[in-house]
Amino acid sequence: MSEDVRPEEHHDHVHGHTHPTGLKGWLHEDFVPHSHDVTDSIDDALEASNEGVRAVKVSLVVLGITAAAQLGIVAISGSVALLADTIHNFSDALTAVPLWIAFVLGRRAATTRYTHGYGRAEDLAGLFIVAMIALSAVVAGVESIRRLADPQPLDNLGWVMAAGVVGFAGNEAVAVYRMRVGRRIGSAALVADGVHARTDGFTSLAVVLGVVGVWAGFPIADPLVGLLITAAILILLWGTARDVGRRLLDGIDPDLTHRARRALESEPGIVGVEDVRLRWTGHRLAVQARLLLPAGTTVAGADRTAAAAEHAVRRALPAVGTVDLTVTAAANAPITGR
Structure with missing residues (x-):
């Protein structure tokens, strides 16, 4: 997936941890x-x-x-x-x-x-x-x-x-x-x-x-x-x-990983999300994941789902640079060309 810059979007400042007051x-x-x-x-x-x-x-x-x-x-x-x-x-x-x-x-x-x-x-x-x-x-x-x-x-x-x-x-x-x-x-x-x-x-x-x-x-x-x-x-x-x-060491706030997974799982047409990986390169966040799609999904349908999933990740996370999503049919069933 190519990088899609969306400067008009805003993100909530959410943490997976608390601070003293x-x-x-x-x-x-x-x-x-x-x-x-x-x-x-x-x-x-x-x-x-x-x-x-x-x-x-x-x-x-x-x-x-x-x-x-x-x-x-x-x-x-x-x-x-x-x-x-x-x-x-x-x-x-x-x-x-x-x-x-x-x-x-x-x-x-x-x-x-x-x-x-x-x-x-x-x-x-x-x-x-x-x-x-x-x-x-x-x-x-x-x-x-x-x-x-x-x-x-x-x-x-x-x-x-x-x-x-x-x-x-x-x-x-x-x-x-x-x-x-x-x-x-x-x-x-x-x-x-x-x-x-x-x-x-x-x-x-x-x-x-x-x-x-x-x-x-x-x-x-x-x-x-x-x-x-x-x-x-x-x-x-x-x-x-x-x-x-x-x-x-490519350490990441676990809350970012959870948010990425939730954003992907919430997209229609995705039945499972595996191998979610995030890393910072300077001040840009790179995201990788494998998406499981229903058996019999067409190539065109898989492309549309992956594109929608990328947009969902960019909405959910800050400073996203590259998003690399691969698609696989659930239970290793083929993705058809129709």
């Missing part, structure tokens, strides 16, 4: 975010890729402005430590470039070598982002332990706090934006990049809380908050690595 739900969403296989997704593949690229561009601009503001504070305060943190934030912003390249690659048509296209480049970019989050956790942890073992006085506390507030605000805004777009287009890698921005924001927040602790007469608060932030980054890392790893 209230304060616990807020903490769960902030500290264990996930990509949500079932999304209110954009159906058109090119439009989804374009929105992903747009999200990367906008976030790079916002992070660039954030870094420039921090650089201005560095120039005023003369703090070498702030300069190092600003350079770190700027370099972390550039991790979005591989994702940008992956979105552009994903637009390319399949070839005789890459017969499924280049959508997997997006998942590889997600793996790179997971590695960067892990590196952020290591750097934050080592720096916190070093400051516990060898406490260093904080200078220019007002400027340090200002830089931390700017860094946290800029990174958190980018994190929310990236994750929202990533969930809408079905991109686990873009969600992971949003988590990466959030980890950088947490690092800046640690600076702010550390300054508050020093002002309150607890100089050890700075490294202790750093260790707390390290733990938060590790929790974020777990959820992100889980989602990206599932994509690489």
Whole structure:
């Protein structure tokens, strides 16, 4: 079955699992975010890729402005430590470039070598982002332990706090934006990049809380908050690595499989559905299934039933790319040519 783009259709945001509510739900969403296989997704593949690229561009601009503001504070305060943190934030912003390249690659048509296209480049970019989050956790942890073992006085506390507030605000805004777009287009890698921005924001927040602790007469608060932030980054890392790893292993939300099966079984003329398989390739969902038709079904009738079944799947699921349906007569009876 060929890909049939239907951008005018909308899908219900339905999950096969539940989330905590209230304060616990807020903490769960902030500290264990996930990509949500079932999304209110954009159906058109090119439009989804374009929105992903747009999200990367906008976030790079916002992070660039954030870094420039921090650089201005560095120039005023003369703090070498702030300069190092600003350079770190700027370099972390550039991790979005591989994702940008992956979105552009994903637009390319399949070839005789890459017969499924280049959508997997997006998942590889997600793996790179997971590695960067892990590196952020290591750097934050080592720096916190070093400051516990060898406490260093904080200078220019007002400027340090200002830089931390700017860094946290800029990174958190980018994190929310990236994750929202990533969930809408079905991109686990873009969600992971949003988590990466959030980890950088947490690092800046640690600076702010550390300054508050020093002002309150607890100089050890700075490294202790750093260790707390390290733990938060590790929790974020777990959820992100889980989602990206599932994509690489062709893991799928079971609810999507159930919805695909129900959509196929509800079509008139189908007496059974077997071997239902779904997989994500980047932010597009590929569907395979074998349809059992009544004995004596004609070839023309089988084609009509398969076409109707494909449309049913596209209505039931988000971000559907290719749909590959094979038809077989029930009890191995032949499908006639009449």
